[in-house]
Amino acid sequence: MYTIKFICEVLKVTAFKSNDLSSKISELVYDSRKVNNPEESLFFALKATRDGHDFIPDAYEKGIRSFVISNSIPFLNDKTDVNVILISDVLEFMQTLVTYHRKQFNIPIIGITGSNGKSIVKAWIYQLLVPEKKVYQSPKSYNSQLGVALSLWNLGPQYDMAIIEAGISEPGEMEKLQQMIQPTIGIFTNIGVAHSQNFESKQEKLIEKIKLFKSVDALITGSDYLEKEMVNPEVRIVSWGKSDHDQVQLISEDRSGHTSKLKVRIGEVICICQVPFTDRASIENIMSCIGTMYYLGYDAETVVERIQGLKPLEMRLQLKKGINHSSIIDDSYSNDLASLKISLEFLNQQNQHSKKTLILSEMEGLAESEKLQQKLVSLLNSSQLQRFIWVGTDYDWLNNIDIETKTSFENTESLLSHFTELDFHNESILVKGARKFLFERVVQRLALRSHGTVLEINLNAISNNLMLYRSLIPKGVKLMAMVKAFSYGSGSFEVANLLQFSKVDYLTVAFADEGVELRNAGITLPIMVLSPDRDTFQTLLQHNLEPEIYSMSFLDEFIDFLKENDIQGFNIHLKLDTGMHRLGFFPAEIKTVIEKLKNQDQVHVQSFFTHLVASGDPNQDDFTLQQIKSYRSAAQELEEGLGYTFIKHVANTSAIVRWPEAHMDMVRLGIGLYGVDMDRNFSNLEQVSSLKTTVTQIKELPSGETVGYDRKGVLSKDSKIATVKIGYADGYSRRFGNSVGKMQINGQLVSTVGNICMDMCMLDITGQDVQVGDEVIVFPSLMESAQAIGTIPYELLVNISSRVKRVYYYE
Numbered sequence: 001m002y003t004i005k006f007i008c009e010v011l012k013v014t015a016f017k018s019n020d021l022s023s024k025i026s027e028l029v030y031d032s033r034k035v036n037n038p039e040e041s042l043f044f045a046l047k048a049t050r051d052g053h054d055f056i057p058d059a060y061e062k063g064i065r066s067f068v069i070s071n072s073i074p075f076l077n078d079k080t081d082v083n084v085i086l087i088s089d090v091l092e093f094m095q096t097l098v099t100y101h102r103k104q105f106n107i108p109i110i111g112i113t114g115s116n117g118k119s120i121v122k123a124w125i126y127q128l129l130v131p132e133k134k135v136y137q138s139p140k141s142y143n144s145q146l147g148v149a150l151s152l153w154n155l156g157p158q159y160d161m162a163i164i165e166a167g168i169s170e171p172g173e174m175e176k177l178q179q180m181i182q183p184t185i186g187i188f189t190n191i192g193v194a195h196s197q198n199f200e201s202k203q204e205k206l207i208e209k210i211k212l213f214k215s216v217d218a219l220i221t222g223s224d225y226l227e228k229e230m231v232n233p234e235v236r237i238v239s240w241g242k243s244d245h246d247q248v249q250l251i252s253e254d255r256s257g258h259t260s261k262l263k264v265r266i267g268e269v270i271c272i273c274q275v276p277f278t279d280r281a282s283i284e285n286i287m288s289c290i291g292t293m294y295y296l297g298y299d300a301e302t303v304v305e306r307i308q309g310l311k312p313l314e315m316r317l318q319l320k321k322g323i324n325h326s327s328i329i330d331d332s333y334s335n336d337l338a339s340l341k342i343s344l345e346f347l348n349q350q351n352q353h354s355k356k357t358l359i360l361s362e363m364e365g366l367a368e369s370e371k372l373q374q375k376l377v378s379l380l381n382s383s384q385l386q387r388f389i390w391v392g393t394d395y396d397w398l399n400n401i402d403i404e405t406k407t408s409f410e411n412t413e414s415l416l417s418h419f420t421e422l423d424f425h426n427e428s429i430l431v432k433g434a435r436k437f438l439f440e441r442v443v444q445r446l447a448l449r450s451h452g453t454v455l456e457i458n459l460n461a462i463s464n465n466l467m468l469y470r471s472l473i474p475k476g477v478k479l480m481a482m483v484k485a486f487s488y489g490s491g492s493f494e495v496a497n498l499l500q501f502s503k504v505d506y507l508t509v510a511f512a513d514e515g516v517e518l519r520n521a522g523i524t525l526p527i528m529v530l531s532p533d534r535d536t537f538q539t540l541l542q543h544n545l546e547p548e549i550y551s552m553s554f555l556d557e558f559i560d561f562l563k564e565n566d567i568q569g570f571n572i573h574l575k576l577d578t579g580m581h582r583l584g585f586f587p588a589e590i591k592t593v594i595e596k597l598k599n600q601d602q603v604h605v606q607s608f609f610t611h612l613v614a615s616g617d618p619n620q621d622d623f624t625l626q627q628i629k630s631y632r633s634a635a636q637e638l639e640e641g642l643g644y645t646f647i648k649h650v651a652n653t654s655a656i657v658r659w660p661e662a663h664m665d666m667v668r669l670g671i672g673l674y675g676v677d678m679d680r681n682f683s684n685l686e687q688v689s690s691l692k693t694t695v696t697q698i699k700e701l702p703s704g705e706t707v708g709y710d711r712k713g714v715l716s717k718d719s720k721i722a723t724v725k726i727g728y729a730d731g732y733s734r735r736f737g738n739s740v741g742k743m744q745i746n747g748q749l750v751s752t753v754g755n756i757c758m759d760m761c762m763l764d765i766t767g768q769d770v771q772v773g774d775e776v777i778v779f780p781s782l783m784e785s786a787q788a789i790g791t792i793p794y795e796l797l798v799n800i801s802s803r804v805k806r807v808y809y810y811e
């Protein structure tokens, strides 16, 4: 552990302010929401989409006293109990510190990069080597400039090997990652099309990527991906591929059902390896793993035995509905301190139940490392857990864990046999276990099953999309997130929890009931209700939901209601109609509104807004401009009339992008948050939801037969037909019938045959290699699917029936 004094010496800087330079630092913190050991934390004020300097007061509040900053700020200048390092580039400082830390360990470090497969190869190599090696792997997909630094910081003396993932999105980045990681072994998984927008060509991207391997001893790569001349001649290349020049050769592959039999030559030995994968990507990833084991000196027999034990990995942390109203966070494929920290943060963010439980297995190196034990204890004690269930050896240090209820089991079997007594209900349960503890069995007992069709929701993508739109609005402009209609179909409190954690300023629902559901789930952000009605006044009051007020009579009634209940100063949001002609006051009515408002103290105008009808359509720009103008003058009139100011807002998603002058005091982000780019120019937007089902049955039918109701699906040739369990009751419109709808199976597009039924429909898979159980992606492109039936993505999303289970994940 380093002290501030030591860090200053090593990095050759003088502290700008010093209180106690002997403070020990064990944690690098860059997000004031993620603090678990403030006394030993060093806060880095990074400048990303948001300026880390703005969060220093919050970090201080949480107990952090040591800071690295690039602007001196008055808040710190006034404090006497802080250590401050002032330098020009905060991220670079962190990276230099980590580079120093890395150099303290003289162990093999595998640096892994490539367009796809990095995380899975990393996790597999970990599994393959774990029987005799203590391997550290970078957590999740922490592979960026910041992610790699944080990953390397966790290196400690308990490991005898490390695997670190490196990812780049722009030229110039790999050199910095190489300097930090200084890998001794390289793995290049493959080169694909991902992240190409910032590179001139595939070649340029390739050259950038292989900078990671500048000074490795050996590089494991597919021979098709690289030309030897591109790599430093001193590097030993261990290639895999189909040629007999490759050290590891894939001689043939025989695919049947869900397994492949691979005939491979490993060095001089030819062997057969049976694996539970058939897709190209998995086979390539397996070849990378075999190449690595071969280089590390494992004999062919061991390689085959271990490769055959590989299982498909759920790399993502998943949030599922559990038994007895519990929620399950399933992160059962790996276990180390860094990834435990991420999962605990997620548990905190998804603040679904006040009772929080952790089921944790023993982790690598814990028994021998007292320092690791201390870190674990301090992490757990600061994690607001009510219950801790330990699976592993009974250690003394377990006594230091200060959690209300503690239970411990020797192994997973014993935990499962005491399941009923543990009485799980109304709690959030994080299940976190090392691979060999097979905690998927625990998850099976806890999670409710989803049948066939699920809507997968990528919470990271929501978070990234939010950041992207935030980067478009100036600092100080508030952000209101639209969570109406079940968050555009993506779920209610799961999404709201994420948004609350991400500190958006407002949430908006359509009806009071939706707001009540959020309040019951513990959402405390202010909530605006777009279409309140008279029957729900009491509900608004009770749950502190702020109504949109759109007409004179409605304003009168609400004021009367508040009078009867003796309430003053209740927040309302006045809606102006500037052209939508849906709800709202006309500009000419503002005068009367002012008079009414001046004569009462029941309501307070919290905001005043209008809705743009065509902010995304360049052909309507004159009209949009007209709307903005008309809004501005009404807002001025209202402000002068009331004698106080309020939040002014007009911009929806498209206007955030296309109309900077409409950002005003707040923007209302809707569809863009959910990953749909209505403006078609936002290439970095991430897809949020994916509707998936599976093939239930396959039939071979002769030409002339018909498929489905009313004999609409006439087969003009011998055909293979797959039945999938999704129908119009799930939100798959009948308009998709008879070849209009396209779904995707194993990367191929297939069309519907015949009419869509209520709970099922049929697909023409003639000529395709499809098995019962294969995954089917229902909307390969939301935009194209919507256009096929003459609608917009909004409608497809919100129509996905609530009976379709939502599964949330976090990468």
Ligand SMILES: *Cc1c(COP(=O)(O)O)cnc(C)c1O
Pocket: 482, 530, 611, 651, 652, 653, 654, 668, 669, 670, 671, 672
């Ligand atoms: C739905 C809605 C929005 C969000 O619109 P998007 O196009 O989804 O961004 C904004 N304001 C109001 C009043 C809305 O009803």
